[in-house]
Amino acid sequence: MKKGILILSATATMATAGVAYAQTSETTQDLLIQKLTQVQLGLAPADPARAGVLLRLADLHAERARQLSMKELNDGCTVCKAGDKDREKALSFYSEALTKVPPTSIAKVQLQMGHLYELQGKADLAEKSYLAMLGSSSSPAEMAEANLSLAEMAFRKNDFQKAQDLYAKVLATEGASSQGLAAYRKAWCAFRMGNMESAITQLQEILKNPKLQSRMASSRGVADTSFLIEVSQDTATIMAARGIQNSDADVLYSLTPEQAKIQQVTTLAREGLRLGQKEQALKVWDFVYQRQADPKGRLEAQVRIAQLNFDLKNNAAANKAYQTGLSLWGATDCTVESCEESAKGLRQFVVGWNRLESSKASPELLNAYTEYFKVFANDEDMYVWGSQAAATAGQYPQAVEWTALANKVILAKYNAETDTAAKKSQSEKLEKNLLLGIENAEKAKDEKLLASAQDDYLTMSIAKEKAFDVQYQRTYAIYQKGDYVKAADQLKNLAMSSKGSRQIQIQAAELSLDALALLKDDARLQAWSSEYAGKFAEKKTDFQHIQQKSILNQTAKLADSQPDQALATMMSFNAAGATPEDRKVYLKNKIILNEKLNKITEARVATEDLLREPTLTAEEKEFALGRKVWFAELELDFATALKAAEQMKFSTLSQEERMLKLAMYSELADKDPQTYYNQYLRQSKDDEKKALIAMQLIRLSKNPVKDLDTYKPYFKNNAGLFARAGLEVYGRTNDRKVLERIAKEKGSAKGDAFVMIDKILLMGxxxxxxxxxxxxxxxxxxxxxxxxxxxxxxxxxxxxxxxxxxxxxxxxxxxxxxxxxxxxxxxxxxxxxxxxxxxxxxxxxxxxxxxxxxxxxxxxxxxxxxxxxxxxxxxxxxxGTALDTYKAFAANNMEWAKYIAEEIEAVAAIAPEAQKTAWSTASVDIKTAVGAVSKPSLAELEKARTNLKQNPFAKSALEEALALERKAQRKSMVEYLEGRLASLNTSAEPKEKQ
The missing domain is CATH 1.20.58 (Methane Monooxygenase Hydroxylase; Chain G, domain 1)
Incomplete structure (x- = not known):
């Protein structure tokens, strides 16, 4: 019995403390459990020694459960079940022992059972055990222990009011263990219930009161530094949650253990920053900076000060702090990894600034980037963002420089990287940034920068996704410099390449043709455009169009010096497949070249083809009709000339001149020109010309006597011309009354026509x-x-x-x-x-x-x-001079020579014999001169006209036709041919119509 009592006493003590057996090896522990289990099984239920054995077994199982759980946790369990069976065993032994132990030990067993129930997740049973302990114990210390456990359970359930009351009971029990922990938890209860100031006050009390400066009773009166640091850290956290006050940093600094003073004030600063209390956080960071001896700490403080000042729009102070931070970085052994937060802060300062100036970066921001790169020379992302910022400010050279630096860093990282996925990522980043460098260089409008950026791409790019495009850009730069010879060949190589996008190939093709066009190399232009039409089906029509134009251009170049070769070149032109505009140019050239080569019939055919074009402009139609008129003239087809001329505007002629031209064609076509002449008379204000037209109308009239009176008003200022008209009418009608009426109009007029009229009347x-x-x-x-x-x-x-x-x-x-x-x-x-x-x-x-x-x-x-x-x-x-005078007058006035001849003949009839022959001969000569001989036959006229049609620019052909027309007395044709002959004689280019 005595032995059993000793065992019970020892077990009860160890169950409470749980220290000595924690050091028992697993093997010894297992052996003890086996032996005691055998002992327990051998004892009768009523055996007084059984209670001690049960408590010993319960303690051993509880300890083994703890050890198994610790091991499982260390192994990284997610669902932790180790120790559950031992705890169940321990609870079963404690439960049986509870009925057998002395009353003084019941409370301890109930406390141990409560702990095990908590570990098993059986909160209700745990709570019952703790409450039972409160009912069974009379020890204030034991009751405080139970209240602490109940308070912890309530705290974990977020029942902070209940927990707070229970923690208060623990604190009210003098000598209770874990009062520091209870005070700490009670302060957190106040915080969780929103009583910020109360929580802060309670935490400060812990830091001030030596009795509370350790978690466990065993440390009572001895400050637990780690516990105090934790309390001060929570004080800082709650101060920030409440809202930092001006005195908080000083209070916290004074209450915190020496080794953690700056650390905890820094915590306060960080929390204030995290919670957005920028002004107060700024003050706290300054407090930290002023007292921080560690360069890294000062660095962090300056980084935060910079950011907070920037956020508060204290830009000068922010920039100063940023510069100080960069300087401090150099005074430390910091790396981006070892001082990650400060590095991020400095970086974020610039990035945040950049966000605010995303549309246009200020010079100050660009300077911030510059200073950053002096410290962090391998931050490729910052180089990229810096280049983007510089681009928004129009500082493209700077953007190009930073992009190039980024590319070097990215390429170095790519070369050092071994992971396939990471290398791919770096390659993609490099590709994108190299292209960005080219884009910025283009915007910089600096040829050297652009060439350098393009070279960087071609030499540094891993993917070379845009290598073809960049090569095209390089070649395009050559083109832009005006080196069309070099550019043309390179562009053609790109166009015919199997690489690159089809769109760029087409662009290269089009640009190569532009270069040839500028070089006026129409032969290659024709050949290349033909090749491109074969390769690029989607642009076939366009390239064929260029091909057609090159043919037209070659034709134009050859037209002056080699018109026959120009016409031969133009034979390769595909009129059916050409655009309306090109087809019109082709037909115009065809007209001109055939005309130059005296192929009038072919020119007339081309003219008709041109007139059938539906898209002719008014100007083009006028050109075609003009050529049609001219070619018809050359073939003496005046009916066609008239019909075409009637459709023309004759923009270079006045309306009156147009009417005269149409009248001329009408006369030549043996059509009545009266309509056009009458229009002229109505429109013209030129009295002299109107009189001439009136005379022509009288001359052409079928009833000249009547029309002489009709058109008499147009001679009001030209009596002499009216007299001549009358003479012509008299010549056709022999109507003496015509001359008599005109003679009455003589007045003071003394012209030859009136003299002739008087002479004729007198002679008559x-x-x-x-x-x-x-x-x-x-x-x-x-x-x-x-x-x-x-x-x-x-x-x-x-x-x-x-x-x-x-x-x-x-x-x-x-x-x-x-x-x-x-x-x-x-x-x-x-x-x-x-x-x-x-x-x-x-x-x-x-x-x-x-x-x-x-x-x-x-x-x-x-x-x-x-x-x-x-x-x-x-x-x-x-x-003796009379006869000579008459001869001279007749020669100079052939239209009146007939009358002179008649007068001389009358004189000869009365002449003395010595003079009769001379006068008679003169009469015959004059009659012969005025056409007394026979007129040419129709066959003779037609032969001359045919010769003229075949040789329209031959002077001899014109002269022959003119001579016969004069004999035929075709006045209009004579005047027309005289004009042709005069034009031929004065033309600088005989085959061109003037």
């Missing part, structure tokens, strides 16, 4: 009167008839005198001569006839003598008149 009157006189005979039937006929003769002679006076007044040589000759001859004839009249019947000799005397006296004036007239006639014949 002389001829008419001469005929009348010549046919008049004296009637001698009886005295009555004699008297009447004498009177009639006298009247006629008086008219002759008057006519002579008119001729003298007119001053016309022939009219005077003929009139005077008529006066002389007829007066003398009258004198002789009068004296030869028979005597009146029944007269005495005296009466006969008187009759003769009277008759002689009456006719004597006629004799005198005849004598004087004859003398005057002789004077006229004595003038």
């Amino acid at each position: 009157d002389v001829k008419t009167l001469g005929t009348q006189l010549a046919s008049h005979n004296l009637d001698t039937k009886n005295q009555n008839t004699i008297g009447k006929s004498l009177k009639a003769r006298v009247v006629l002679l008086e008219k002759a005198d008057g006519l002579a006076n008119r001729a003298i007044a007119a001053g016309d040589w022939a009219s005077q001569l003929l009139a005077l000759d008529l006066v002389a001859k007829e007066n003398m004839r009258f004198y002789n006839e009068a004296l030869a009249l028979p005597m009146p019947a029944g007269l005495t000799p005296e009466q006969e003598s008187e009759y003769l005397t009277i008759l002689s006296q009456q006719v004597s004036p006629n004799q005198s008149t005849a004598t004087m007239a004859e003398t005057k006639v002789k004077e006229f014949w004595a003038q």
Whole structure:
């Protein structure tokens, strides 16, 4: 029995302390459990020794459970079950022992059972055990232990009010164990219930009160530094949660153990920063910086100060702190890994600043990047972001520089990397950044920078995804510099390459053709565009279009010097597949070249083809119609020329000039031009030209006498031209009345036409009167008839005198001569006839003598008149220059030569024998000159015209046709051919129409 009591006493003590057996080896522990289990099984239920054995076994199983759990935790369990069976065994032994131990030991067993139930997750049973202990124990210390356990359970359940009350009971028990822990937990209860100040006060009390400065009673009165550091750290945390106050840093610093003072104030600063208390956190970080001896600590403080000042918009202070932080980094042995937070802080300071200036970086931000790179030369991401920031500020050279540095870092990391996935990531990053460098260099508009960035890509890129594109850009730069010879070949190589995107290949192809176009190398342009049309089906039409244009350009170059070669080159042009614009150019060239080569028929065909183009502009249509008119003219097809000309605008001509041109074509086409001439008369304000047109209308009129009156108003300022018109009408109609009416319009006019009209009228009157006189005979039937006929003769002679006076007044040589000759001859004839009249019947000799005397006296004036007239006639014949004058006048006035010839012929009839032949010959010569000979035959005219059509620019052909047209008296054609001949003679390029 004594032995059993000793065992029970020892077991009870160890169950409470649980220290000595914790050091028992597993093997010894297992042996003890086996032996005691055998002992327990051998003891009767009522055996007094059984209680001790049960408690000993329970303690051993509880300890083994603890050890197994610790091992399992150390092994990293996720669902931890080790020790559960031993705890169950221990609880079963404690439960049986509970009924057998002395009352003084019951509370201890209940406490141990409560702990085991908690470990088993049986909170209800644990709580019952602790409450049972409170009911069974009279020891304040044991009751405090139970209350502490119940408080811990309530704390874990977040029942902070209950926990707080139970912790208070523990603190109220003098000498209770773990009062430091209870005070600590009670403070946290206050915090969890929102009583921040109370929590802080309670934690400060722990730091001040030596009785509370350790968790366990065994350390009572001895400060547990680690516990105090934990308390001060929580104080800092709760101060921050409450909101940092100005005195918090000082209070915390003064209460915290020496070795953790800066650490805990730093915690306060960090928490304040984390919770967004920027102004207070800034003050605390400054507090830390002022007292921190460790360079790394000062570094962290400056980093935080920089960020907080920046957040508070204290930019100058922020930048100063940032610069100080960078300087401190160099004074430490920090690496990015060892001082990760400070490194991140410095980095984040710049990154955050960058975010605020994402649209345009300030010079200060770019300087911050510059200073950062002096310290952190291997941060490729910062280089990238810095380059992006520089780009927003337009500082593209700086952006390019930082991009290049980033590329070097990335490539170095790629080369050092062994992990396949990581290498791939670095390769992708490098690819992206190399392309960014090219982009920034392009924006910098610096050829050297761009070339360097492109070189970097081609030499550093791992993936080379855009190598083809970059090569294209390099070549494009050559193109832009104007080295088209080099660029063209390189671009063609890219275009025909099997690498690269099809889009870039096409761009290279198009640019190579541009280079050739600038070089005016149309031969290669034609060949290359043909190749490209074969390779790039989607752009076939475009390249064929270029090919077509190159043919047209080659044609244009050859046109002046080698028109035949130009026409041959143009034969490869595919008109059916060409664009409307190119086809029009082709047809224009075809027209011009065929015209140059005198292939008028081919030119006319090309002109018709051009006119059938549906997209002709007004200007192009005018060109085509103009050529159609000209080619029709060359083939003397004036009907076609007229029809085409009627469709033309003739923008270089006035409306009046257009009407004249159309009238000309109408005349040449044997069509009535009256409509166009009349339009001209209505529109024109040129009186002189209008008179000429009116004359032409009269000339073309089928009823010229009528139209002479119709168009008379247009001659109001040109009486001489009106007289000429009248002469032409008279020439066609022999209507003397026409000349008589015009003569009345003479007024003061003294033109040749009026002189000619007066001459014709006078000559006609002389001829008419001469005929009348010549046919008049004296009637001698009886005295009555004699008297009447004498009177009639006298009247006629008086008219002759008057006519002579008119001729003298007119001053016309022939009219005077003929009139005077008529006066002389007829007066003398009258004198002789009068004296030869028979005597009146029944007269005495005296009466006969008187009759003769009277008759002689009456006719004597006629004799005198005849004598004087004859003398005057002789004077006229004595003038030897008269005939020459007439010849000259006829030569210079061929339109009136007919009348001159008639006048000379009349003069020749009365001429002395010595002059008669000369005058007669002159008359014949003049008549011959005015076309008295026969007109050319239709066959002769047609032959000349055919020759002219075949040789439109041959001067001899023109002259031959002109001569025949003159003989045919085709006035309009004569004028047209004269114009052609004049144009041919003055043209610098004989085959071009002027």
